[in-house]
Each structure stands twice: as C-alpha cells, then as structure tokens.
Amino acid sequence: MIRKITTIGCMLLIAAVSFNCSNDDNNNMEIETKAVFALEDQMGRPAVNTVFVSSASKDAFNTTIPSEQGAVFSAMFKTNLEALSPAFNESTDTNALGQDATAFTNLLATDVLNVSLDGTTTFYDGTNLLTGRALTDDVITTELLLIFGGEDFSENPTLSDDHVDANDKEFLSEFPYLASPW
Amino acid sequence: MKTSKILLGLATIALVSGAIIAADHIDAPDVKGGTSDITDFYAFEGANSSNLVFVANVQGLISPENSSSAKFDKNVMIEFNIDTNNDNIEDYVIQAIPNGDNMEIYGPAVPNETGVNSTMLDAKFKSSVAITAYGTTQIEATVNTSLVSGVKAFAGLRDDPFFMDFAKYSEIIAGEATAFDNPGTDTFAGTNVLSVVVEVPKTMIGGTGTINTWVTTKRKQ
Structure with missing residues (x-):
C-alpha cells in the first residue's frame, strides 16, 4: 500500500517536474524538481x-x-x-x-x-x-x-587568405583573456 | 585553374552557404539572432598551465549602443561538453545558467544524462560569479563549493574576439568579387558579444591526453 501511494505521488508530479522517487529502507520519497533543457545550437570547430x-x-x-x-x-x-x-x-x-x-x-x-x-x-x-x-x-x-x-597551400591564393590576421583589440594575458567591450 | 571553374565553385558556395554567417554567428534559421545563438567557442591552456579555459560567446554583433541592454537569457543553459575517451559522447559537462545578477556554473562533473536533453547538475558542483555589467570593472571573484574548488568564471560583455573579412567573403560567394582584399577589413571590429569564460583544473576533465569538446545551448522546456 505504501508503494502504491508512492507511485501515485510520483505520477501526480510527472506533469510539472521530472522526478526521482526512490524507495529506500524507510519508504521515503525524494523529489527533485529538474527542468529539462533541450538542445538549440552547438559548435565545435569554427565555421x-x-x-x-x-x-x-x-x-x-x-x-x-x-x-x-x-x-x-x-x-x-x-x-x-x-x-x-x-x-x-x-x-x-x-x-x-x-x-x-x-x-x-x-x-x-x-x-x-x-x-x-x-x-x-x-x-x-x-x-x-x-x-x-x-x-x-x-x-x-x-x-x-x-x-x-x-x-x-599554394593554390587559389586569392581565396585562401582573407588577410585579417588578428583581432581588433589586444587580448589579455590573464583571466578572463578576452578584451573589454567597446 | 580557369577562372570559370573558380566562379562555378563560388556560385556553388553561395548555394551551399546560404545567408550571412561566420564562425558560428547566425548559422542556422532556428537560432539566428536569438538568445541561444552561439557565435564562437574556444578551448585553450590557461595562464596557469595546470588549467584549461573554455569560452562560449552568444548573441553576436552587439553594438556599443545596444550593449547596456544586452543580457543573458535565464532560460538558456550554456553547456560545455567534454569527451575524454574519443567516442564523441560527453563524459563531463560544465553548465552555465543565469540566476538573477549571477551566473551559476555547475561542474565539471559527470552529466545526469547525455544527448540532446540535459538537467542541471547537483548544487554540490556549483560555482557562482556576479555578471559584469556593461561599462564596469570585470568581476572574476568566483564562489565555489568544495567539489569544484579552483573553478574560475566570468560572465558579461566582451569585445567579439572573432576576426574575419566577412563582408568580402560575402561578396565573393555572391559573385560580386573574385578575391579577398589585402589587407582585409575585420567585419567584427567594434562589436561585442556576451561571453562566458570558465577556467578549470585539468585534473577535473581527464588530466592528460586529448579531449573532444563542444559547446551547446539548451533551452528550458
């Protein structure tokens, strides 16, 4: 009966949160409100x-x-x-x-x-x-x-280098490394 | 190489590449110009060679005029993914999510799950740093739980570190030019991005060898 109640409790929570019901020795129920985040953009190598x-x-x-x-x-x-x-x-x-x-x-x-x-x-x-x-x-x-x-690296020389070789602001040698904003 | 062949190739670039895009700035219709649009990703050894630095930039091409109103989206998690055994599946993640005036950083730690959906790591892996407001001195004082001691973070506006003659590239693929200029012109000069910089001890992400890493933005459902 306790297990049944636990199960119902979990089902009621499904709609609002992802959950974690663990039946440990004391039949306690642990609930974690874990929102799901879904992938929109990703990047490894540039361009x-x-x-x-x-x-x-x-x-x-x-x-x-x-x-x-x-x-x-x-x-x-x-x-x-x-x-x-x-x-x-x-x-x-x-x-x-x-x-x-x-x-x-x-x-x-x-x-x-x-x-x-x-x-x-x-x-x-x-x-x-x-x-x-x-x-x-x-x-x-x-x-x-x-x-x-x-x-x-010798073919198509007019297409193989955009001739912009460095950033417009100097980077920092220490954290956070990126230059301050304009 | 005949010019006609090159032009044919370039005409095809235009078909392949479509609209205006760069490192990863506005790379695809669903994220273009939105709060989850990644512009760039960097990973390099820190000034302290025991550390690795991860940089994620989002929401590019922010003008100085628009910078004071630029902000991170509280519903978008920025996640650094780290694969240590070369199967291109994340073994560790570092998650960044805004909470009020702070950026909360979770990890590095083993993710609760891998793949397209994520949940936040446990609070025992949390660090926190105040988001640096535009025009103020950078804040890097990071508060850590003991499990992530040594993690340092920054969140706020920075100069866009990407550089490229993107305007000329666009002219070339549109068939309006056949060569880059020398010297070129940095299309991203004078523009800002929203940056998250996280420096972590290498011991927390595998310690030695080569990792595969990528950054993702994930929206709260």
Whole structure:
C-alpha cells in the first residue's frame, strides 16, 4: 500500500517536474524538481556549419549530437567541398594535411574541437594542428588554406587568405583573456 | 585553374552557404539572432598551465549602443561538453545558467544524462560569479563549493574576439568579387558579444591526453 501511494505521488508530479522517487529502507520519497533543457545550437570547430552544411540542413546539424553527425552528414560535406573548391575537383586532390576529400570531410563532419591537455593548444600555429583553439588563432585563414590551398597551400591564393590576421583589440594575458567591450 | 571553374565553385558556395554567417554567428534559421545563438567557442591552456579555459560567446554583433541592454537569457543553459575517451559522447559537462545578477556554473562533473536533453547538475558542483555589467570593472571573484574548488568564471560583455573579412567573403560567394582584399577589413571590429569564460583544473576533465569538446545551448522546456 505504501508503494502504491508512492507511485501515485510520483505520477501526480510527472506533469510539472521530472522526478526521482526512490524507495529506500524507510519508504521515503525524494523529489527533485529538474527542468529539462533541450538542445538549440552547438559548435565545435569554427565555421563548419556555415561552410559545409546545406541551407536546408543547418538546423538539423545543430541538433544532431556529435556521435551521430558523421553518419548523417559526411556525404553532404564531401559533395559540398568538391563543389566549393577547385582544389578538390579531382579525386586524387588532397589538402596540405594529405587528406583527400573523404578523409577531410569525415574529420569535419563530427563537429568537435580536439584539445590537448598536455601542452600547446592551438587550431594551427605552423607546427601544432588541432590541439585546441586559442584566441589569437587565425582560424579562418587556416580553414581557407585547407579548403582552397591544395596540397601545399599554394593554390587559389586569392581565396585562401582573407588577410585579417588578428583581432581588433589586444587580448589579455590573464583571466578572463578576452578584451573589454567597446 | 580557369577562372570559370573558380566562379562555378563560388556560385556553388553561395548555394551551399546560404545567408550571412561566420564562425558560428547566425548559422542556422532556428537560432539566428536569438538568445541561444552561439557565435564562437574556444578551448585553450590557461595562464596557469595546470588549467584549461573554455569560452562560449552568444548573441553576436552587439553594438556599443545596444550593449547596456544586452543580457543573458535565464532560460538558456550554456553547456560545455567534454569527451575524454574519443567516442564523441560527453563524459563531463560544465553548465552555465543565469540566476538573477549571477551566473551559476555547475561542474565539471559527470552529466545526469547525455544527448540532446540535459538537467542541471547537483548544487554540490556549483560555482557562482556576479555578471559584469556593461561599462564596469570585470568581476572574476568566483564562489565555489568544495567539489569544484579552483573553478574560475566570468560572465558579461566582451569585445567579439572573432576576426574575419566577412563582408568580402560575402561578396565573393555572391559573385560580386573574385578575391579577398589585402589587407582585409575585420567585419567584427567594434562589436561585442556576451561571453562566458570558465577556467578549470585539468585534473577535473581527464588530466592528460586529448579531449573532444563542444559547446551547446539548451533551452528550458
């Protein structure tokens, strides 16, 4: 009977809150009012949704969890990359990382930022690649080079660098690192 | 590479990319210009190399004139997701949610659940920092429970750290230009964003190795 009452108590609460009824030794009922928050936007690497996802799929990309993005979006990414960049118009083309269109878009379609806990953290600093994203990293030029620059970053030079190489305000060397507002 | 081929590619960019977008600013119709619209995400080693810093920016392109009225949405949780075993499923999360004049930070801690829906972590993982009002000195004094001792947070307006000649990029994809200018012009110069910066001891998020991380905004249902 106590269990039955507990169950009814829980059911009454379902509509208002998510709940946690635990029947412990004393048959006490613990209630936690836990609101549910639902996914609206997400981001790992910069500009990925912007550049590689077709217009009709942009909302879907934002609400597909990363572990499922690759299976859903890899083919679209490859199609769009090959349409986008003359540096990937032949099947043997690669970027400067040696990635062909399939390898490159398989990497990007799972939109997470890889971050090292053991040292330099940068999107690309000329030596380290995809070990984080620092404020000063020129991520757009890095991405333009990987998309348009071909095997040695030399192709399509007028498209592979936007020539904006730094922020308009100097970053701070200490917390909170971002510059004060305008 | 013939110009015609490049132009064909660029015409396709316009089809692929659609409207005006940047790092993640106004990237998709459902979130464009709203309070959950993520503009950028950063993760880097702190000035103290034992710490990692996470930055989430939302609601971009805020002019100085509009800055005093800009505010975080109390119904939108900003969540940093951290995968430590390379399956792209979050093993730890850090949640930020406004509460009055404060930004409450929960975690890092193992999430109650993974995936598209989240609930708040237990209060035993809570830190709190006052939201810095526009035009005032930045506040970084963070109050922690013992389980998250060492977590430091900031919440408030900052200069948008993103830089790009987005205007020229737009002209190129629209077929109105065929090359970037040199030097280019930073389209985001002089604009602000709402930032949440959280610095945590690396020991709380795996300690060593490589993590996969991403930021999400989730709205209270």
